Structures are given as C-alpha cells and as structure tokens.
Amino acid sequence: MDVGAKLKEIRKFGDTEKLYDPSKYNESIRNAWIQIWVRNSFRNWNFIYEKYKDENRDVSVLKEKETRPVAIVGSGPSLNDWDELWDDWKGAVMCSSSHLKYFNGIGRTPDYCVIIDADPAMPHLVTEADTTKTTLLTHPQMDPPILEGWDGPIYFFRMLDPGDDWFSKYVPMGYSVMNPYNGSGVKSFVLNSGNVVNTMIALSQYIGMGNIFLCGYDLGYPDDVYRFTDFEKKDGEWVRKPSPPLTKEMWAMMGHNGVKTDKVNCFYKYSTFVLYGLDNSNIFSCSRGIVDEIPYVKPKDVIACQGNVADGIKVADKDKYKISQEYLRKRGMYIIKRLTKTIFKIKSNPKIYKKLKKLVCRFMLFTTRFRKMEPALRVQTKKNIRRSVLKSPKLNVRLLWDLFISPEFIELQRPPRVGVTNKYSVKGLAKLKLVWEFNIGRWLRWW
Numbered sequence: 001m002d003v004g005a006k007l008k009e010i011r012k013f014g015d016t017e018k019l020y021d022p023s024k025y026n027e028s029i030r031n032a033w034i035q036i037w038v039r040n041s042f043r044n045w046n047f048i049y050e051k052y053k054d055e056n057r058d059v060s061v062l063k064e065k066e067t068r069p070v071a072i073v074g075s076g077p078s079l080n081d082w083d084e085l086w087d088d089w090k091g092a093v094m095c096s097s098s099h100l101k102y103f104n105g106i107g108r109t110p111d112y113c114v115i116i117d118a119d120p121a122m123p124h125l126v127t128e129a130d131t132t133k134t135t136l137l138t139h140p141q142m143d144p145p146i147l148e149g150w151d152g153p154i155y156f157f158r159m160l161d162p163g164d165d166w167f168s169k170y171v172p173m174g175y176s177v178m179n180p181y182n183g184s185g186v187k188s189f190v191l192n193s194g195n196v197v198n199t200m201i202a203l204s205q206y207i208g209m210g211n212i213f214l215c216g217y218d219l220g221y222p223d224d225v226y227r228f229t230d231f232e233k234k235d236g237e238w239v240r241k242p243s244p245p246l247t248k249e250m251w252a253m254m255g256h257n258g259v260k261t262d263k264v265n266c267f268y269k270y271s272t273f274v275l276y277g278l279d280n281s282n283i284f285s286c287s288r289g290i291v292d293e294i295p296y297v298k299p300k301d302v303i304a305c306q307g308n309v310a311d312g313i314k315v316a317d318k319d320k321y322k323i324s325q326e327y328l329r330k331r332g333m334y335i336i337k338r339l340t341k342t343i344f345k346i347k348s349n350p351k352i353y354k355k356l357k358k359l360v361c362r363f364m365l366f367t368t369r370f371r372k373m374e375p376a377l378r379v380q381t382k383k384n385i386r387r388s389v390l391k392s393p394k395l396n397v398r399l400l401w402d403l404f405i406s407p408e409f410i411e412l413q414r415p416p417r418v419g420v421t422n423k424y425s426v427k428g429l430a431k432l433k434l435v436w437e438f439n440i441g442r443w444l445r446w447w
Helices: 003-012 023-054 077-082 097-106 144-149 165-175 196-207 263-278 299-305 317-329 350-361 379-391 409-413 440-444
Strands: 070-073 092-095 112-114 135-138 154-156 158-160 189-191 212-215 230-234 237-241 283-285 340-344 394-399
Touching (some): 003 317, 023 165, 023 263, 070 196, 077 212, 097 112, 097 230, 097 237, 112 196, 135 144, 158 165, 189 196, 263 317
Parallel strands (some): 070 212, 092 112, 112 135, 135 154, 158 189, 212 283
Antiparallel strands (some): 230 237, 340 394
C-alpha cells in the first residue's frame, strides 16, 4: 500500500464524510439505552452467577488460545461476495446476531458471535438459529432471553464509557467478583466504540487472533444496495431473503469515493479509525464501501493465502497512525498514541519555548469521546496546571491511554493522566471529555 498516495487522497477529499457534532450520537444512544442496561444488569445477575460456579466466564480465558486469522462480519451488501467461499475458509469467523440465520443458510458455523445491542425485540435472531457450536461474547446488560436462549458457551466482558458512573463505577462493583472462592468475575472491559464491528475488532485484538479481515463492513450502500441478502426459514428450509430497496430517505450524503452513505455510518467510521490508529493489529478490508483507507484484499485472495497476507500489503503501525490521524484531523478530531516526550528549555530560541509553554498550558486530555466540550476541570485546577508550567525549567508532558480491554481490574482504576513538569502532576482526569483546545497537528511538528 502506497501510504504517501493514500495520505494525499485523504487530504484531497477532506471535506466529505463530515459530522459537525459527532458526540451527540453517543449521547442519544446512552440516553435511550441506560434504563434498559440498568434493568438488565439486575435481571441477569443470578444467571451469570450460576455460570461462574462452573468456570471463569470472563473473555480473558480465551486470550492467546485463538491465534487463527479472523473474518469479522458486517451487514453491508459486499458480505455476499463471500457466499461461495465460506466452506474454504479455515480461519475463525466472528459475527453478530444479525448474521446467525445467514450462516445457518450458507451452511457454515460461525466460531464467535458478539452481541452488544440489548434490544428486547431482537431475541428471535438467536432463538430461531442454531447456536450450539458458536461461542457468545457479550456483556451483563444483554437482554435476558438472548442469554437464556443461547445453546453454546457464553463469555462476558464489561462495556466501558469513560465518565459514565454506571459503567465505570457501579457495574464493576456488581460484576467484578462473581465467584468469591476463586475471585473470578467479569473483569475485562471494552471501550464503547460505536457499533458491533468495532467491538469485534477490539475483542479480536485482545484475544490474540491473527490478521483481521472486515467482510461486509461497507458503512455505505455500494451498487445502491441497502444490506446483504439474508436467509429466512420457510417450511423447514432456508431460503434467500432479499435486501430491502435503497430509497432516498435511507442515505444522506456521498462518501469520498462516490459510495452513498449516511451520518450514522460516518460516525462508525470515525470510531473505526480511532481503533485502527491506536492498535497494533493487521486489519484488512474485504468490503466495497467507504472504508477504503484500509488495505483492500479480494475475498478469493484471502482464501488463497488463508489469511497469510503478503508483507507488501501490510501497513506499518506508524503508517496506520498517520492514516488515521490525517483522516480524523480533516474532520476536527485528533488521536495520540502513547506519547511520552520531554521539552528542554532552548536558550538560543526563547520564542519557540514560550510558544510551547502556551500550548502546554492549554493542553487537555484526549479521549475517544471526540469533541465533547465539558468543563470537567475546576478553575483552580486549570490555574495550578498553568502556574506549574510557567515556573518550570523544563516541561515533561506525558499522556498514557490504553484503548483496549484488559483482564486486570486495576487497569480500570488507572485513568489517563497528564503530568506537567518534573515536580507537579495533575491526576484523576478520567471524566474529562474535552479533546483539544488548539491545533495539535501544528504543535506536534515542534517535537
């Protein structure tokens, strides 16, 4: 992949796929679902407690046991490019509840099913499918009929939304220790990241799977088709269920490559590139939608090499970061990947040092909540940061941020922090949702 050419292309089409207030999508989802999540947490506790009596059901037990490459399944029309290929795929398959009937109809058993939507109208997707040989990965806030109707193994993780007391404080209290005799519980967590495919990417990376292939993850409507062609059961036989026609009301904008899309799909893409830029997994696209910044591999070529993609197609970690940073920067967002730097006072050029100190004074923590403006710091705390910077003989600015799940509960108690100077430190900024107050791209060129 020509990274330089891809960066130029991203800059050229930087005015497309823009959302002016992406944070509102998370806010609306949280407000709509919080009552359901809280209610299901109480309803599911006994069920999960009984599961933990037999064995540890945290997803961490799967870590490094699964090393195969994985096909992650989305619901876009390009999923049907794989219809004739699943029998030849020897890697793992990870899907959502929306695809269980599809795989039953195709005749392939998915290895893992990840469900994050607790919609009480969706249990039929599980109860009408064969789940005996599929492992379910889900969270304690799931709709109870889905857990009770699942025939295969079930493992759990916690959803985490930084700054949300329910997920960061109360759910850990209720679920971190489910078996008091061995201390096992739902300790692993996944940062809420928009949709189920992004959750599957994080889980695959955490479990230790090989190359990741995004199948049917179009985030748009290539060839003016709305969804993949699914299956339904009639008279005991699986028959094709055509995709509904695409209407003008279903799409709102054109993607950078001419594929029709909408605002929600663009929001999901933002979250995908936060993941792509910050993790170290090899992710490839087998889809024909708007996510063409990720290297594309034809499905038949994936089958031919069984997921062992040639080195020339892979993208280095630093280049993934550049691509993601450039895409998000053009849309008013920035990511930082484990940045640890020290700025020494430059006597020969005091103007540069003075400028850097001003920028650091305005330095705030970046989280994946994007551009949510919130006065999370008290005025006195801001003054303390500014005062310590102005007095310091040198600046030592540190940002530590782990995006992905961890089996260690202590990780949840270790929030990102900003350390300013070699004497002062400001901690406890886990609830801060302000991103940056200045152009970080310009600032980073000084480092």
